[in-house]
Amino acid sequence: MTVSTATGAAPASSPASTAAPPQAGMSKPPRKFDASRLLPLVGPLALFVVWDLVVRLQLVSPVLLPTPSATIVALVKGMAGGALLGDFLSSLNRTVQAFLIAGIIGVPLGVLLGSNEKAYRSVEFLVDFFRSTPSSALIPLFLMIFGVTDMNKIAIAAFAAVLVILFNSAYGVINARKQRVMAARVMGASRWQIFKDVLIWESLQPTFVGLRSGVSMALVIVIVAEMFIGSDSGLGNRIINSQQVLNVREMYASILAAGALGYVLNILFLVLEKRVVHWSGR
Amino acid sequence: MSTVINPVIAPTPAAAPFQPGPLGTHITIRGLTKYFAGWPLYEDFNLDIPKGKIVSVFGPNGCGKSTLINMIAGLIPIDSGEILFDGKSLAQTKIGYVFQNYREAMFPWLRTIDNIAYPLRLEGRSKAEVDARVEELVASFDVKFDLKRYPYELSGGQQQTASIMRALAPGPEVLFLDEPFSALDFEMTLFIREKLQEVFMQTGTTMLLVSHDLEEAVYLADQVLLLTKRPTRVAEILDYTDARPRTVDTLSEPSFIQMKKLSLEIFQREVRK
Numbered sequence: 383m384t385v386s387t388a389t390g391a392a393p394a395s396s397p398a399s400t401a402a403p404p405q406a407g408m409s410k411p412p413r414k415f416d417a418s419r420l421l422p423l424v425g426p427l428a429l430f431v432v433w434d435l436v437v438r439l440q441l442v443s444p445v446l447l448p449t450p451s452a453t454i455v456a457l458v459k460g461m462a463g464g465a466l467l468g469d470f471l472s473s474l475n476r477t478v479q480a481f482l483i484a485g486i487i488g489v490p491l492g493v494l495l496g497s498n499e500k501a502y503r504s505v506e507f508l509v510d511f512f513r514s515t516p517s518s519a520l521i522p523l524f525l526m527i528f529g530v531t532d533m534n535k536i537a538i539a540a541f542a543a544v545l546v547i548l549f550n551s552a553y554g555v556i557n558a559r560k561q562r563v564m565a566a567r568v569m570g571a572s573r574w575q576i577f578k579d580v581l582i583w584e585s586l587q588p589t590f591v592g593l594r595s596g597v598s599m600a601l602v603i604v605i606v607a608e609m610f611i612g613s614d615s616g617l618g619n620r621i622i623n624s625q626q627v628l629n630v631r632e633m634y635a636s637i638l639a640a641g642a643l644g645y646v647l648n649i650l651f652l653v654l655e656k657r658v659v660h661w662s663g664r
Numbered sequence: 665m666s667t668v669i670n671p672v673i674a675p676t677p678a679a680a681p682f683q684p685g686p687l688g689t690h691i692t693i694r695g696l697t698k699y700f701a702g703w704p705l706y707e708d709f710n711l712d713i714p715k716g717k718i719v720s721v722f723g724p725n726g727c728g729k730s731t732l733i734n735m736i737a738g739l740i741p742i743d744s745g746e747i748l749f750d751g752k753s754l755a756q757t758k759i760g761y762v763f764q765n766y767r768e769a770m771f772p773w774l775r776t777i778d779n780i781a782y783p784l785r786l787e788g789r790s791k792a793e794v795d796a797r798v799e800e801l802v803a804s805f806d807v808k809f810d811l812k813r814y815p816y817e818l819s820g821g822q823q824q825t826a827s828i829m830r831a832l833a834p835g836p837e838v839l840f841l842d843e844p845f846s847a848l849d850f851e852m853t854l855f856i857r858e859k860l861q862e863v864f865m866q867t868g869t870t871m872l873l874v875s876h877d878l879e880e881a882v883y884l885a886d887q888v889l890l891l892t893k894r895p896t897r898v899a900e901i902l903d904y905t906d907a908r909p910r911t912v913d914t915l916s917e918p919s920f921i922q923m924k925k926l927s928l929e930i931f932q933r934e935v936r937k
Binding site: 559561562564565567568569570571575579580583586660661664 | 737738739758759760761763765768769770771772773782783786787814816830834
């Protein structure tokens with residue numbers, strides 16, 4: 383009896399149930415609050431709590447460490463039209479200029495060197511050597527060439543970034559999937575066609591890795607250069623000046639601003655990479 | 665006066681004259697030699713591949729089945745020897761190649777349809793011609809999936825179908841297939857096998873198929889080329905003449921079973937040697 387009612391009921395209800403509920407389920411997923419999306423906030427919040435406790439319990443002298451809230455207030459005030467904004471923009475400006483120079487030289491040169499392995503082998507040592515040299519060690523050298531100018535800071539940052547970018551683009555071409563190159567060749571593509579239809583595309587993803595590392599590198603060097611090469615603007619300059627007069631609130635706010643700048647630049651390039659190299663990782 | 669005014673110079677020994685294959689030969693391979701890491705893989709290897717037939721290459725592991733078709737297709741350089749297509753060189757011949765690993769053969773930055781059209785664009789055909797030819801291929805392959813998608817958005821079987829379409833697009837004289845089914849599930853294998861047979865019956869394109877599956881190799885073949893262990897020679901060439909279209913029923917025909925059995929015997933004989 384139970385069996386027959388079950389089988390009897392099933393056909394009657396199944397058309398309705400297969401037609402409506404799954405579709406409704408597809409278009410309108412149950413609106414449930416997903417707590418796991420808040421996980422990335424846990425770390426920063428924990429840091430702020432620990433920081434706050436350290437200050438309140440006077441584990442570190444308040445002369446050296448302001449409260450997080452005071453720092454945030456200084457950051458927001460400074461960035462909302464305060465002096466911090468000017469320094470932020472001037473660091474950003476230098477970083478972007480250095481990065482553009484590095485990218486415009488580094489990507490084409492890297493792709494060119496990569497597509498001619500003999501050419502790359504002959505400069506490989508130089509690239510690797512200077513890539514491994516801390517660029518800040520070259521600051522005095524650049525000082526001799528460019529003097530204490532704005533150009534100096536941009537030049538050394540560009541120099542640091544260009545090597546990373548060049549290296550990645552070159553290896554992108556060198557490590558292009560051999561089978562794609564073969565596929566193009568077997569279809570009758572000429573060397574130039576293989577270069578523009580396959581190699582350039584294959585190198586895009588490593589090129590983006592290079593660009594991303596390059597912009598981070600440029601920012602690091604710009605900040606260092608602003609600290610130690612006579613400068614009257616920029617986050618690096620602001621950090622060292624605040625430190626000299628023990629204005630720790632300003633100092634920490636500037637450090638956070640520099641961190642935010644680096645983080646946003648990185649994210650920006652990640653998003654751009656995902657857009658352009660849509661096939662990456664698939 | 666014993667000066668020799670006209671010294672008799674020994675005539676240079678004439679190179680072995682080129683021996684053309686029998687009538688109906690498409691690809692002639694003479695004196696093919698290829699060393700790998702100092703060891704001969706092929707040494708003075710000769711072979712005639714008939715025109716308008718499907719030849720399946722089968723042999724023990726490491727005997728260089730794929731290497732053989734890659735050398736014929738010009739993907740791997742040969743050490744010495746001569747390979748001619750109807751008397752022409754490779755450069756004068758239009759070929760198509762289907763790779764086992766479709767993922768790394770398609771261009772993921774192009775939509776699937778542009779992948780298929782790529783060899784046509786390389787030939788510099790007009791947009792109208794390209795569109796017409798692609799449409800023709802879509803019709804003959806009875807494509808049910810969206811070609812506007814990128815290859816990585818398609819299933820493996822769909823990608824391999826697209827890559828066969830790409831290889832056939834320019835109307836090649838020879839189609840090379842390097843284990844085209846190994847990365848596919850059974851259902852897709854059956855589908856693509858039928859499509860290949862259909863295309864072959866329509867166009868009569870010479871096809872060279874490398875397979876590690878004996879049933880598959882025999883099913884599609886007009887000729888089964890069995891190779892020995894390295895240094896590789898031809899063990900046997902078997903003609904399989906069952907009428908096309910072959911179907912699932914063919915698989916249980918006595919002639920098919922007989923063919924498979926014979927191939928297997930030769931294969932095992934060679935492996936044990």
